[in-house]
Amino acid sequence: MEKVVLTKDVLDFLENLKKNNTREWFDEHKPLFKEKETLIKSFNKAVMEGLNTTDEIEKMKLFRIYRDVRFSKDKTPYKEHFACSFTRAGAKLRGGYYVRIKPRESFIAAGFWEPNKEDLLRVRKELELDADEFRQTINEPSLKKVWGNITGDELKTAPRNFDKEHKDIDLIKKKQFIFVKNVTDKEVISSKFSENTVASFKAIRPFFDLMSDILTTDLNGESLFD
Template structure:
């Protein structure tokens, strides 16, 4: 990819310092530095958005709009530190009512890109499980593909320890039926994040999510007979 936008080391270093000085006086004093680093991250997010938009339809309008606020919502949290210690953001897919989304998390020693369905409602979860019970091989084909395994390893997300209501504990798809969340995650080292090739790596990671997204979007937009419910 020509003219790749790189993430500078200073962008990871700044939030590492913030982690050790997570208070308003320090942040206010260093806000000019923060704004410089935020601009780097927004430029990267914008470049990634433009490339990803060539392969998927997205609602997110700009890199600036994709990046989350640095300020934490501490109203209901025991942790009262005021600032996040990572750069995070997401792109919303516009392909269906139940579309899933792309997420990025950049942090020194803990950077990853993810996609999926964090909190399916009861009806959607039941629909997904019904599909697995009816035909789990189609989904396993995606999970077992070379590209998926090399990029994401395995499907992740919270799972039940017991059998979901309405399904047999001996069902051959019980491992899939226990999932309550459906997440796929690719982790990156600091060296990879700071590489000039990272934009391309990030793009390829998101592109490799498409078979998973396409499968889930089709399931959630149809009934068990394949008829549209939108």
């Protein structure tokens, strides 16, 4: 795995962008932005290379820094962070990874951000039937030490056709299944940030393996791909 170190001037650029979030300032500093973007791309490629030693990444996406302000009250034209997602390959490998770099607000994340309605229903049906393995997996000490508790948006009450008194309704109500780990500026510019990120992502694999198993079988455990 190639080692790519994010330098402090990446954070400095984003800090200055926050103070000067205008097209005039950005156009004037476009070459500097391109320089930092190139470094970010190299870092993300190094993370993907590290992930691919134990996983299979289908797509890496560096999000554009330009904001879509058409339907937003906030008309600042640029995002004040760099962000990238990594999608696992094929229909049998589920879940994704995410990295965001922003001064004092950087984090890495892993999980299921926007499961489609079929996948969400399948997971809810599994939890309704038996959530013991799910709870055991997300509470595994080695995973919890790195990632803490599962998070994500959830409904205020039970989904339609589910019992609001179900003992696992706290999980059934979830619309997302996400783990988030905050990262300090010091950690971002550390020489070990890329390998530490890969190691953290590796720690989430038992959860991904369980979710992939759920989403590729029916409630009887029969494969959907045979």
